[in-house]
Amino acid sequence: xxxxxxxxxxxxxxxxxxxxxxxxxxxxxxxxxxxxxxxxxxxxxxxxxxxxxxxxxxxxxxxxxxxxxxxxxxxxxxxxxxxxxxxxxxxxxxxxxxxxxxxxxxxxxxxxxxxxxxxxxxxxxxxxxxxxxxxxxxxxxxxxxxxxxxxxxxxxxxxxxxxxxxxxxxxxxxxxxxxxxxxxxxxxxxxxxxxxxxxxxxxxxxxxxxxxxxxxxxxxxxxxxxxxxxxxxxxxxxxxxxxxxxxxxxxxxxxxxxxxxxxxxxxxxxxxxxxxxxxxxxxxxxxxxxxxxxxxxxxxxxxxxxxxxxxxxxxxxxxxxxxxxxxxxxxxxxxxxxxxxxxxxxxxxxxxxxxxxxxxxxxxxxxxxxxxxxxxxxxxxxxxxxxxxxxxxxxxxxxxxxxxxxxxxxxxxxxxx
Numbered sequence: 302x303x304x305x306x307x308x309x310x311x312x313x314x315x316x317x318x319x320x321x322x323x324x325x326x327x328x329x330x331x332x333x334x335x336x337x338x339x340x341x342x343x344x345x346x347x348x349x350x351x352x353x354x355x356x357x358x359x360x361x362x363x364x365x366x367x368x369x370x371x372x373x374x375x376x377x378x379x380x381x382x383x384x385x386x387x388x389x390x391x392x393x394x395x396x397x398x399x400x401x402x403x404x405x406x407x408x409x410x411x412x413x414x415x416x417x418x419x420x421x422x423x424x425x426x427x428x429x430x431x432x433x434x435x436x437x438x439x440x441x442x443x444x445x446x447x448x449x450x451x452x453x454x455x456x457x458x459x460x461x462x463x464x465x466x467x468x469x470x471x472x473x474x475x476x477x478x479x480x481x482x483x484x485x486x487x488x489x490x491x492x493x494x495x496x497x498x499x500x501x502x503x504x505x506x507x508x509x510x511x512x513x514x515x516x517x518x519x520x521x522x523x524x525x526x527x528x529x530x531x532x533x534x535x536x537x538x539x540x541x542x543x544x545x546x547x548x549x550x551x552x553x554x555x556x557x558x559x560x561x562x563x564x565x566x567x568x569x570x571x572x573x574x575x576x577x578x579x580x581x582x583x584x585x586x587x588x589x590x591x592x593x594x595x596x597x598x599x600x601x602x603x604x605x606x607x608x609x610x611x612x613x614x615x616x617x618x619x620x621x622x623x624x625x626x627x628x629x630x631x632x633x634x635x636x637x638x639x640x641x642x643x644x645x646x647x648x649x650x651x652x653x654x655x656x657x658x659x660x661x662x663x664x665x666x667x668x669x670x671x672x673x674x675x676x677x678x679x680x681x682x683x684x685x686x687x688x689x690x691x692x693x694x695x696x697x698x699x700x701x702x703x704x705x706x707x708x709x710x711x712x713x714x715x716x717x718x
Contacts, residue, residue: 312452312461313679314423314672318370319386320415330358330367334411335394336387337367341535349486353718354538357384364518364531377483377509381539381716389714390418396697420683420691421704423676429706431672434472434557435665443669452674459678462671468600468642469667471591472660475647476554477562479506483543486536506564512537540718545708556657557650559627561588591643603645603663604638612662615645619652 311317319336321329330337339356357366357380366374366383373383393414397404404410431440453459480503482488487504512518518530543552555562565587575581584590607614617637621628631637640648649661660668676682683691693703699713711717 312459312675314419314426314675314682315679316386316415316419316422318368318373319383319390319418321369323415324411326369328367329369334407334414335391338384338387338391339532341538342530342532343535347534347536349536350484351535352484352486352538352540354381354535354716355384355388356380356533356538357387359518359532361531366513374513375510377504377512377533377537378481378539380513380533381541385541385711385714385716386418386422388716389421389710390414392713392715393417393697416681417696419681420686421693421696421710423683424691424693425705425707425710426672427676431669433659435660435669436662439662439665439669440673443666443673450674450677451670453678459675461675462667463598463600464606464642464667465671467595467598468591469646469660469664470671471643472557472646472650472664473554474561474565474587474591475556475558477506477565478551478555479563480504481506481509482549482552483509484536484538484540488543506562538718541708541711541716542718545711545717557647557655557660558657559623559644559647559651592641595641595643600642603640603642603649606642606645606667607663610663610666612666615640615649615652620648622652 319329320326324331324334337358339358341354341356343351357368357374359366365371366380368374368383372379374380394410397410397413397417401413404413427440427444452462483504487502487508490502512533518532543549567585575584582589601609604614620631620637620640631640636644646660646664646667649655649663650659651657652661655661659665673684676684679685693705697704697713699709702709704710704713708717
């Protein structure tokens with residue numbers, strides 16, 4: 302049965318959700334070889350500060366984002382990140398026109414701009430993202446490994462391991478916050494030092510899911526009595542400097558541990574269409590959903606994966622350390638030597654020496670092997686550039702420096718406001 306599971310999306314890190322099939326794509330709109338962006342809706346007379354920025358391109362009939370994957374409009378942070386990729390590509394197009402004059406054909410310019418955008422994205426994922434959330438030694442080991450690629454099956458097909466998608470990569474469920482200080486209207490008014498996360502002006506986690514085309518942006522067919530925004534209101538764009546600059550802890554991710562982010566304990570928008578109380582209860586509890594999904598897909602336990610990877614498994618003392626209710630559940634369920642992989646990865650990150658700052662050995666190896674494995678399997682990735690892996694030194698520059706981090710990426714895209 303597991304062999305029948307197929308990705309609806311490509312597993313490669315090739316930004317297919319951004320580019321679609323390229324200029325002429327029936328869903329993703331282009332302006333020539335540049336990607337189309339959308340305007341903000343100006344709130345006339347509203348008691349809010351206007352935040353400069355843009356929105357995703359949207360269908361005027363219903364407000365839905367015109368992007369390659371509708372999930373990229375599920376919440377404001379992901380939607381604005383997708384927008385940053387659109388703008389980054391457009392700036393790279395101009396870079397190609399200005400600096401690679403030997404490319405004179407628009408089709409070739411597009412291919413080159415897409416290539417540079419993909420390579421910056423891919424290398425930033427490895428050198429900035431993975432080195433922040435995983436063990437650096439594991440990143441280095443996986444990059445250097447020239448053996449069999451575990452994301453290619455016996456038939457030569459590239460796939461996404463369920464240990465990654467169903468278990469390990471769900472570590473982010475413990476990292477999101479209940480409120481966000483993302484601009485002067487929904488956060489610190491002047492970027493000051495107010496440390497109070499209960500500030501009523503902050504954007505709640507739920508609000509970040511509301512201001513998208515899947516919710517209150519309804520376009521011309523808005524239901525009477527609901528918000529009737531055609532595009533994102535101009536008081537809502539994200540000021541990315543608040544996520545990348547400074548030293549205010551509440552603007553950054555929470556630690557990776559076994560404590561779900563509070564808004565994810567009871568999913569407000571899930572299960573409301575079900576009449577069976579038990580079914581509704583399951584759908585609203587993210588932890589239950591994750592554990593049931595792992596069980597039904599026969600995901601191996603944390604200890605089994607540790608053994609397969611040749612690393613030391615967590616001890617009983619480590620597994621039982623912390624919340625007494627969780628410890629009791631592990632004992633009562635017989636999970637001390639057969640721990641569900643999703644929980645195991647979170648617990649491994651929680652204990653010393655990681656202390657929630659990054660993943661442990663098992664989590665790091667699953668995620669790094671999967672992501673770097675996808676790049677190794679893609680003949681067009683930055684790792685497989687003829688002559689050796691592509692480096693940031695060969696890419697675009699912002700104020701004369703390499704675009705090597707997500708902050709540099711935002712800066713080059715001109716969204717670091």
